[in-house]
Every structure is written in structure tokens, then in C-alpha cells.
Amino acid sequence: MNFREKLDSGKFIITAELSPPKGTDLKSMLKDAELIKDITDAVNVTDNQRAVMRMSPLAACGILKSKGYETIMHLTCRDRNRLALQSELLGAYALGIRNILVMSGDHPVKGDHEGAKPVYDLDSVQLLGLIRELNKGYDFSGNRLEGKTDFCAGGVTNTELNEVSLIKLHKKIRMDASFIQTQAVFDAELFSGFMKKINQTRPKRIKIFAGIIPLKSEKNALFLNKNIAGIKVPENLVARMRRAKNPEALGIEIAAELIRDLRDICDGVHIMPIGDHGNTKKILEMADIL
């Protein structure tokens, strides 16, 4: 079953995130990928995340694909205009990449090439619309393609949404997003409120995957709260991390608890560890997923 078929089957989906290397050496990415190969439905490959320059996700996905991985290629609007986005997508399809996750992308001033020109020729809603056109067999100017794409496209969202952000999320759904991956969730009750809100309007075929970041330490929790938009580690979890004799083990336990709580209210989880996937299998086992 490929990823789209899995979405349609109603299976609880597990995805996990990989970063392409900063450089040409693929060893550590491939080693990390090996850790999640048999326990995920697809691996996400990031696109210069936090605006820090790395190898292109197209190349990284192509290599992973050749090694038998089902990938979800991230594609931000930050670095490419509509010509480059389309070339990239056609190239990705030719290499066997079938799943795309679309997002605006962190602004260049947040990353390691502060002076870079921010492109944002399209926004995430328009990029989903572009993929819909490629899937129909046309480019963004309406020219017919020699060979169309058949991408399964998704978008992202925070889980604490004001009204204008919720309207944008609905626009992504209107543009045929098949799945939505959320920013990291730390409070199952708040997340359940988010799900109630979007369940009022979402068609059931749109799948929602909750983001999971296993905490490493109290410091790490405070860092996330301070620096990453859309993440809120509640005070009680911060306190638990503070008191823990083995914070990393507690982080694993909390992640597993969350997955157990989220299992019945959303369609899957997306695991984004800080560092490598050394604990990912254990988390899924503890959450009774494996």
C-alpha cells in the first residue's frame, strides 16, 4: 500500500521527520532513516527548515526513494518562484516522489543566510492550487503537460488558531490538501478542542496528523516555548521534566502518553525528535502502536 492508499484505508498513520545533511555526506541521514524504516508509513524530508541551508529535499527524497522509503517531500514557498516550484515538482514526480507537504517556510532572517532574498512568489494556499493543476495535467499558466503528476499533497497548521488562521486552514482544504500535519502537540485536551473546531467543516477524507516532539530536558521545553511559534509546553509538563531523574526517559514516556491520548481523536502522528530517531521506536512501542 502506498501512502495515499494508507490514508484512504483509515489506518492510524505514523510519519517521522528527517533532515537532509548540511553538506554532501549522507551517512547520518541514512543511519537515522534506517531507525524508522519499518515503523513509519512515510518519512518527511524537510526543506531548509528554520531557514537553515541544507541539501535539497528533492535530492534527499530521491536517494531515500531508491532505498525503498516512501517519502513526503517538504516544499516551502520561501526559496523558489513559480517556475522553480513547478520544475522541482516535475523532477520529484519523475524520481518517484508522490507526497508533498507544502508550507510558507520560515523567513530567511530566522536562519543562517539572513540576507537572502525572501521569494514567497506563491503562498501555501496557492502552491496547493498549483499542485492541483499539475495533477490535472496543466502547468500554472494553463499549458498542457507531457505527462501529468499524481501527487498526494498536504499542508501544515498550528493547533491554537485565531479566526483568520482557521480560515486559511480551510482554504488549504478547499485547495484539495489530502492531509494536514500540525505543529507539536503537548496538551491532548487543547488538541481535542482544535479537532472539534475543524471537524465541523472538514470532509472526512482530509486526514489530520498531530505533531509529536519528545522532550529532552526542562531546558529544551523552555526553549521550545520561547523560540518556536505555535508550540506551548504546559507548565505541568515543564515541572515534570524539571523534577525528573532521567529527563530523556520521561520525555519518551510523555510522548507515548500523548500518542495514546491522541489516537482516538486524530488520524495519525508525526514524530519530530530533536536530534536523531534513537527513541522513536521505543515511543511507538510504549504507545502500543507497534
Place this chain on the structure above:
Amino acid sequence: MIISTQKELKEILKTLKEDSIFIIGCGKCATKLHVGGETEVLEMKNRLAKAGKTIAGWTVLSSACNISSWEEVLSLNPGIGRSAALLIMSCGGGVSVISKLSEKQTYPALDTESLGGIGGEIQKEQCGMCGECTIWKYGGICPVARCPKGLLNGPCGGAVEGKCEVDERKCAWDEIYDRLKKLGKLSHLEFIHTPRNHAKKLGRKKN
């Protein structure tokens, strides 16, 4: 109004290799913003003189970007002819016009930032100059200029408690939401906006 800020003197001195300098200010935006009016031109004159430059003269044109007769400017300001270079205290528009008319070496004393205005306080970056104005759809707030990503269909996920991920400004999309709410036009948020046509901005294609 064109929003400009003054360059630091040391930066100006780095480029200004000529000795005899004529300074030109602008009576419009640069005067209103206190970066290139008479006061600032005279200040610049003193600072350059202190740095060892010869000042061939100075003037503040009524508008540096709107000059009907350069001959008239020259006859009123004979120092321009004697000078080796012009230091222009206006926006880039003024520097370009004067460079073309004077055919002299010109140097900008200002950095031109954005198109904005003064409504009580200085408002930077109010218009993205995209060549296809649809600001009415956004409650009169231009997302091309106000959002650092120029997002047309709603906010990114980067704002924290209403603050933009890029700097201290408020999220433009919160402002658009608030304004549309006041206007009773929240339904405008449902529009799916197509991407901008950059050919229009270049003025090379009009359809």
C-alpha cells in the same frame, strides 16, 4: 510618501572620494521626515567640512524628483558647476533624476526604504507598489507591504502572540482581520487570492 533614512556619516565618507562637494536636499518627503531638509543639509555641510571636505554650496530643491528645468537649478546654484560631485539628500527617485539631468557623479546620503506616509506618526511600508492594487480586499491594509512574506491568503504560522516572526511589528494579518471586522467585511477573508502578476509591476505587460 517615500520613507528614507540617513546613512551614517562614515559610510558616506567611505564613498565620497571627491573633494569639492555640492549638497542637494529635497523639500518633499525628506524634509517632512527630517532626513534631507534644510536643517539636515546644513548639518551635513558642517559635518563634511569638519571631515576636511570643501563644500561648493548647497540647496534644497522643492522636489528632487520633479525638476522642470535643470538650467534654472544651475543658474541659481553656480556651485554645482564648480563641484566635483553631488551629495543628494533625497530618496532614490531624486538621486536618479538629478544624476540623469546633471550628468555628474552623484552620491546618495539616504537609504530609501519603502512607500509609506505620516498619519500622526511615521508609517513605513504601507504599499508594496505591485502595480495591481487590491487593497480594498484587505480592509485597506496592504499585505504585500505589511507582511514580510507578502502572503495574500492569510497568516503563516510564525507569529507569536500577535507579533511577527521577523521583527517587532504586529502580524499584518491580525490587523487585516481587525479592520475587516470593524468594517463588517469579514467575508472578504474567504477570497482565495491568486498569485501576483509581477509583469504588471514591471509595466511591460498590461493584461
